[in-house]
Amino acid sequence: MGRDFTLDIYRKLCISLMKGGFQMSRVNDYLSSSIQEEGKKIIMRHDVDLRPERALAMAKLEKSLGFNSTYYFRYIDGVFNEEIIKEISSIGHEIGYHYEVLAKCNGKMPEAIDKFKFELSKFRQIVHIDTICMHGSPLSKWNDLDLWDNYNFEDYEIQGEAFLSINYDKVHYFTDTGRSWNGAAYNVRDKVQSKKSKILVKSTSELIYALNSINSDVSINTHPQRWHNGFFGWTFELLSQNIKNIGKRYLLRKHG
Numbered sequence: 189m190g191r192d193f194t195l196d197i198y199r200k201l202c203i204s205l206m207k208g209g210f211q212m213s214r215v216n217d218y219l220s221s222s223i224q225e226e227g228k229k230i231i232m233r234h235d236v237d238l239r240p241e242r243a244l245a246m247a248k249l250e251k252s253l254g255f256n257s258t259y260y261f262r263y264i265d266g267v268f269n270e271e272i273i274k275e276i277s278s279i280g281h282e283i284g285y286h287y288e289v290l291a292k293c294n295g296k297m298p299e300a301i302d303k304f305k306f307e308l309s310k311f312r313q314i315v316h317i318d319t320i321c322m323h324g325s326p327l328s329k330w331n332d333l334d335l336w337d338n339y340n341f342e343d344y345e346i347q348g349e350a351f352l353s354i355n356y357d358k359v360h361y362f363t364d365t366g367r368s369w370n371g372a373a374y375n376v377r378d379k380v381q382s383k384k385s386k387i388l389v390k391s392t393s394e395l396i397y398a399l400n401s402i403n404s405d406v407s408i409n410t411h412p413q414r415w416h417n418g419f420f421g422w423t424f425e426l427l428s429q430n431i432k433n434i435g436k437r438y439l440l441r442k443h444g
């Protein structure tokens with residue numbers, strides 16, 4: 189089996205997208221662009237769940253290729269790294285808040301929205317925040333999007349939520365969740381409802397091939413902790429992901 193999910197392959201993916209005529213876009217820029225704008229876009233969004241140094245490496249790679257994307261950081265020890273967040277922001281990428289407050293507060297709404305305000309303020313002490321994106325922990329029974337049944341993120345000067353503010357009926361969505369681009373199989377929480385027909389790809393090279401024939405906007409979601417060139421780190425990530433997928437398969441069976 190050849191190694192997938194390396195930074196070298198990520199570079200190939202990005203170069204192929206740009207050559208194919210896609211314009212790379214941050215989430216905030218995509219949301220504020222007008223519908224009439226010409227050309228197809230890639231909304232490039234990264235969830236920094238773990239290992240922020242790998243997000244920094246990816247951010248520098250993107251910068252060297254000449255484009256910017258969006259990095260959603262969790263507010264947890266080891267991920268909320270002020271130096272790394274400021275550095276990624278300083279080279280032109282958007283920093284977003286990857287919230288999980290309902291999960292942290294065991295579903296208690298008033299506590300969760302207070303925590304949301306507090307954590308958001310911590311981000312805003314160091315960088316500008318326009319957009320947010322929920323963190324879908326596969327092992328949590330709470331869905332953080334439920335927060336917005338009771339509250340309105342626009343009240344906190346948030347321009348958009350990556351799952352709620354993009355019209356996925358018009359955008360093809362691909363995510364590396366579960367270390368496969370076939371999100372449907374393992375995607376318990378990161379589910380996106382879309383009328384677009386599902387394009388199934390098994391590897392990044394198949395994704396590159398599939399994207400060549402797409403003429404609409406595309407949203408790509410990665411988890412940078414999975415993308416790196418070091419062999420031992422890669423093997424460890426593969427093994428731990430396989431263990432997690434066994435757990436997720438069980439959850440999917442249980443909850444449909």
Ligand SMILES: [Zn+2]
Pocket residue numbers: 235236237286322323324
């Ligand atoms: Zn996440």
